[in-house]
Amino acid sequence: MRVFILTLFPQIIAxxxxxxxxxxxQEKSVxxxxxxxxxxxxxxxxxxxxxxxxxxxxxxVLKPEPIFLAVEHILKSCKITKENCEIILLSAGGKVFNQxxxxxxxxxxxxxxxxxHYEGVDERVAQNLATQEISxxxxxxxxxxxxxxxxxxxxxxxxxxxxxxxxSLKSESFQxxxxxxxxxxxRPQDYKGLKAPKVLLSxxxxxxxxxxxxxxxxxxxxxx
Numbered sequence: 001m002r003v004f005i006l007t008l009f010p011q012i013i014a015x016x017x018x019x020x021x022x023x024x025x026q027e028k029s030v031x032x033x034x035x036x037x038x039x040x041x042x043x044x045x046x047x048x049x050x051x052x053x054x055x056x057x058x059x060x061v062l063k064p065e066p067i068f069l070a071v072e073h074i075l076k077s078c079k080i081t082k083e084n085c086e087i088i089l090l091s092a093g094g095k096v097f098n099q100x101x102x103x104x105x106x107x108x109x110x111x112x113x114x115x116x117h118y119e120g121v122d123e124r125v126a127q128n129l130a131t132q133e134i135s136x137x138x139x140x141x142x143x144x145x146x147x148x149x150x151x152x153x154x155x156x157x158x159x160x161x162x163x164x165x166x167x168s169l170k171s172e173s174f175q176x177x178x179x180x181x182x183x184x185x186x187r188p189q190d191y192k193g194l195k196a197p198k199v200l201l202s203x204x205x206x207x208x209x210x211x212x213x214x215x216x217x218x219x220x221x222x223x224x
Contacts, residue, residue, distance in 0.1 A: 001032070001110070001159050002110045002111070003113065003156075005036065005148045005152070006067060006112065006114045007036070007038065007115040007143075008117050010035035013148070021156070021162065021163065030160075030161045030162050038066050041073065049062055049063055050062050059120075062116055063122060067122075067125050080110050082131075085111070086111050086132065087114070087131045088105075088112065088134050089114045089121065089129075089132075090114065090133075090151075091120075092135050092138075092140055093133060094133030096134075096136070097136050097151060106155050106156075114144065115144030117143035136151070179216045180216060181219075185200055
């Protein structure tokens with residue numbers, strides 16, 4: 001899978017994806033994460049990417065031209081068709097991201113994530129370029145770089161051969177009927193009088209499975 005992230009701050013993406021699972025996946029050539037600097041697709045000598053909004057108001061709005069040009073460049077230079085690519089605008093007004101969406105997007109060969117900044121992105125990007133808008137929650141951030149990284153991490157985990165132990169996916173939160181994952185314990189069994197449940201040390205796999213199911217349902221109920 002290739003993930004192209006359009007941003008004004010490519011160094012954020014490069015730094016954040018140079019550790020742990022995402023780093024190893026790129027080293028194995030299972031995943032390719034490519035930051036694209038939106039400023040590289042401006043036409044003026046000052047590389048202006050944002051302007052005041054029409055009609056007045058606070059903040060600055062990202063211009064449509066460099067974003068359109070950047071996406072067009074990616075599609076053409078990498079010979080990507082719309083059938084095997086999703087173009088996602090990270091936006092506070094988008095559909096809230098969840099595990100089901102991650103599973104669907106993990107089937108794509110190419111993802112183009114548009115990380116907005118400042119007051120927002122010209123609406124023509126949302127209406128005429130992006131295939132969908134996604135939010136990571138009902139709150140406002142300074143830019144779309146961190147939401148883009150959240151999507152990248154959640155989706156990449158579901159790509160074959162990214163995780164060394166893919167069986168762990170089966171028990172993770174939201175993978176099984178939207179249930180939160182059961183509580184986890186490890187050694188020592190007794191720490192400052194706080195003890196791990198005896199059932200987990202019993203060796204009885206059926207009882208352990210039943211305990212985990214009950215605890216998972218409890219945690220899910222509390223969360224809701």
